[in-house]
Amino acid sequence: MNDLFQNQASSLESPAARLAGITPSDTADLAFPTRAIAVGGEGFVSLVTIAGDKGRVYVVPGAPFPIRARRVLAAGTSATDIVALA
Template identity: 50%
Template sequence: MSDPFQSHAPSLQSPASHLMAITPNDSTDLAQVPRALNVAASGTVRMITQGGETADVYVAAGIVFPLRPRRVMATGTTATGIRGLW
């Protein structure tokens, strides 16, 4: 398949090229820090950001949120169907 944008460098504003399912875990960082999050069911996502802050963020289903978590915590997370986009 032809991709007319393959010669362009990806940036934080670029559309996602990859998705990863995220299973919340209180003690393990993600294998890769995503550019954004999306959830199937709205709720709170407790995370440790790439910068090291711990925060609870309400995430609505079906919307891409430009959040860069290095860890998504199980304790305190109520959103389900969490996907990382990069």
């Protein structure tokens, strides 16, 4: 496929170019840092940001939550069908 935007610099305001399903883990980092996370089933997502901060955010389907995360924790996560967007 010919990408008409391949020569354009990507920024945090650009649309996501990658996505991957997330299996929450208390020990393993994601394959890549996120730009946002999306869920299929609403609930809390416990995470570690790329800066190392830990916290929980409430995410609803249809509204990707913009956050730079490096890990989604199993403990404290109740959302389902979590997807990383980058």
